[in-house]
């Protein structure tokens with residue numbers, strides 16, 4: 463997509479979006495996703511890079527969108543929660559990680575779930591068969607104030623099985 467000189471494009475969930483350069487230069491990635499692109503999967507929690515609620519994938523790596531300047535993702539592939547289903551082409555509907563969270567009812571208020579799910583996707587794409595300790599390590603920087611940790615752990619381990627089945 464050709465963008466006018468005062469605009470730049472960012473690719474989110476496989477789709478190019480053209481935004482004013484002034485917006486990209488002054489806003490965080492989280493602000494642009496939620497306020498300009500209406501992608502509300504990533505949540506605003508601490509705004510300081512400390513809780514994980516805003517996690518997205520940038521070129522497949524988990525990243526905290528609240529502390530990334532929007533301009534910093536130019537030329538990179540951003541995936542949000544909304545883009546997960548297209549990341550696992552062998553399943554219809556929900557991504558296996560999303561399905562596992564539903565199956566295990568791994569939510570209370572749900573505010574942390576975006577971050578938990580995105581971290582789990584990043585982990586399972588790197589390591590399809592993690593043990594419990596590896597899952598704990600990966601999620602240790604993501605806060606859940608409701609104490610849903612047991613169910614979340616179960617969901618990620620179940621997601622690993624579903625993802626392996628989807629690849630088989």
Ligand code: FES
Nearest residue numbers: 507508512514528
């Ligand atoms: S809102 Fe980004 S880490 Fe807390």
Ligand code: FES
Nearest residue numbers: 570574606607608
């Ligand atoms: S389910 Fe409420 S913060 Fe995790």
